[in-house]
Amino acid sequence: MTSEVAAGLRAWRTRRRVSQLELAVRAGTTQRHVSFIESGRSVPGREMVIRLAESLQVPLRERNQLLMAAGHAPAYDETPYDAPSLDAIRAALTGILDGHRPSPAVVVDRRGDVVLANHSFDALTAGVAPYLLEAPVSVPRLFLHPDGLAPRIVNLAEWSWHVVDGLTREAALVPDLAADELIAELVALLPPRPEPGPDHLGFAVPLRLRTASEELRLITTLTRFGTAIDVTVSELRMEAFLPADEPTARALRGLDRTMLQRVEV
Structure with a gap:
């Protein structure tokens, strides 16, 4: 037990690139105490x-x-x-997603699997292979799989690597075998990483997505709970796809109306 907690704390400190002294200052203890814990000479209290x-x-x-x-x-x-005890959380999330319409928005768990989505997100993903919409629905896979939205993404090379790079950074902060497996699966599907040109500003560019009638330009936002004390709630995050220009905003309003009419029928 002592060796496990020692190794675990040492690994997290190394991962965060924090010295023993800095960690001691942050935690209100001494570097000597941190050193003893990491060497297994002291068992930390709760x-x-x-x-x-x-x-x-x-x-x-x-x-x-x-x-x-x-x-x-x-x-x-x-x-x-x-669970009934999370009724208020679910109601709040549903309200937030509805408030984002006509912009597509979705709540996902720590692995990027859909927990909740608004009708606008359903409209955005309409027409993808049905098996990709069977639970658990992986949002990264939904966008980057050739049977998903990938054929409709105009700037697939840039945007797909932007997504995978984000997943890789997240996995480096919080190691997870399932995340590593998903990243490997997605990398195998991607086109070659594009070479940055003289005007390169990074791959965090708007998502350019074709619909039946026009092209959407979407920017993404991520929102997390900042004060959650429940594991499930702390791992939820909301991803919203907002219009980058007025034509896209107008098109999203049209897609949302169409999806709402289908639901009401």
């Missing part, structure tokens, strides 16, 4: 594990793992998303 983990911005799921490795009970609940 409060100290939480303080160190918070100072290193360790996600709640992994904080529980550190606590158990140190011989303590988990501190953070992991409530099923459909």
Whole structure:
């Protein structure tokens, strides 16, 4: 147990590129104490594990793992998303998604699988292969798979690598085998990474997506809970696809009306 928590804290500190001294200052302890914990010479108490983990911005799921490795009970609940105790959270998320219409928006879990989506997102993804819409629906796979939205993405080379680079950065911060497997799967599907030209500003460019009648230019936003104390809630994030210009805003309003009419029928 002692070796597990020692190795775990040392790995998180290294991953965050924080020195023992800096971590000690953040957590309100001494460098000597941090050194003793990381070498296995001292077993941290529950409060100290939480303080160190918070100072290193360790996600709640992994904080529980550190606590158990140190011989303590988990501190953070992991409530099923459909549990009655999360009724208020689900209602709030539904309201936020509806408030984004006609912009497509979706709530995903830590692996990018859809938890909740608005009608505008359904309209955006209409026509993709049905098997890609079977739960769990992976948003990265939905966009980058050749049976998904990839054939409709005008700037696929730039935007797809922007997505994969983001997933890679996330996986480096919070290691996860399933995330690594998804990244490997997506990389195998992508076109060659484009060579940056003289006017290159990075691959974080608007998503250019063809519809039956026009091209949409969309920018993405990510929103997370900042004060969640439940593992499930802390891992949720909302992705919204906002219009980058007025023609796109107008087109999204039309797509949303069409999808709403289908739902009402």
